[in-house]
Amino acid sequence: MLNAKKIREDFPILKRKVYGKPLVYLDNAATTQKPMQVIEAISRYYREYNSNVHRAVHKLSQEATEAYESAHEKVSNFIGAKGIQEVAFTKNATESLNLVANSLSRQLSKGDEIILTQMEHHSNMVPWQQAAKRTGARLKYIEIDGNGELKMQQLQSLINKKTKIVAFTHVSNVLGTINPAKEIISAAKDAGAITVMDGAQSVPHMPVNAQKLGCDFLAFSSHKMLGPMGIGVLYGKDELLEKMEPLLYGGDMVSEVSFEDAKWNELPWRLEAGTPDVAGAVGLAAAIDYLLKIGLENIHDHEKLLTKLAIEKLQQIAGLAIYGPEAERAGLASFSINGVHPHDVSALLDAEGIAVRGGHHCAMPLARLLGTFGSTRASFYIYNTAQEMEKLAAAVEKLAARMGKLRK
């Protein structure tokens, strides 16, 4: 079990007050806070060895290059890739997914089919919509049931010989559902389809091993796992990345250039044109060290405990409905209270120093499906405590009473 109280000491921002009240940060599915170890690593890079990578032979450049490449190594080990050739750095999970969608769409033609789920974040939906529009491919969705889980029995009837891509989120950012990734991937494989997994909400919170799961592509962001903003990861099986057309052309992604043409550099560098975010990579590496020290199993267990506690307390409030599965779920609780708009809920919680997110959570089609303006979401991480769950429930109860006399 992890010691959240001790962990909190590493996060300077958690000491601050908002409106004179201690900050209760429960918006971790949007972005997490950063420990001193990450802030220091980034600062040390700029203070001690800032320089461009893969270019000069001077000492600073050697150190920066080494740090940049070892960050790839660290990510590769973290997600169980075969090696750094399978790990390309991007700006964020959104860019990773766009890169895959853009590149795979070159192999699509009219009549081909792409399978998504109804619980996708816009970032794993809109790029495929556009790919389908460009190529004449067709989008199909795995529906969700009343419990917020995928109707897995539909999968077999949706998948057929025309299925070229199955793209799905590992964990829903709205419902907290943990999808049966292995099952989806193996069904897709049987049909010869390529699998793309959005790991933005899973990789930071539980052990995720790309090779063991067998997915072809995996995307996630550094800033949702204690690392800095501005850097994300695209994992891809090397034989697939090998065939992938880069999105950006320019420096560092080439091995030989003439006035007429160019040859691509080796993987992963050919997918990382231009000067990369070295400080970001250094920060991400420090974040991974931090997470590994705590242990991903411990993180998952801690969040499970907090979520159980939060849901138990929230469920006692009259008129409150919680979305998502009851049993196995990720560390977040999305809820609505009898017609009270989520922005009113989150504004009144903000006045108590509690940071949550209200709205459609970048999953508008899902929000519409649930028939709400969206929901209010409290999402948890390693530094959240049982006491904070109690504060949340008490504040929600107070505002529910106040907003209670609602018009019909």
Added chain:
Amino acid sequence: MKEASAIEELYREEIMDHYQHPRNFGRLKNADVCYHDYNPVCGDEVTMQLKAEKGTAKEAVFTGKGCAISQAAASMLTEYAAGKKLRQLLQMKAGEMLQLLKISPGPVRIKCALLAMRAMQKGIIQYEAGAAK
């Protein structure tokens, strides 16, 4: 502490009263001005309707759903608009709407506060363009 009371201010009694007991909530049979608008950030919706006579808003009503600020703003605006010249309503500035609400919302919630006014103004422009034909 001051800022927390600014949030509290958004939910002051008059606003909660308009939210929970909206005035002029409904639809007109023969509305001259009718405009539905939507705030994609929050999902707030409002339809503003006016009955116009000689350039004056004789009646103002609304329907909608959304957050307390957006709905209270629409309700208060209907009370304000009735009897005013369309010209004057068209020239209404954001500051005047906030004065009516007596709140100073931040950059995010201001969209909620101004939704009804913007809808009404778009409706008047549409109506005047139609009347000029």
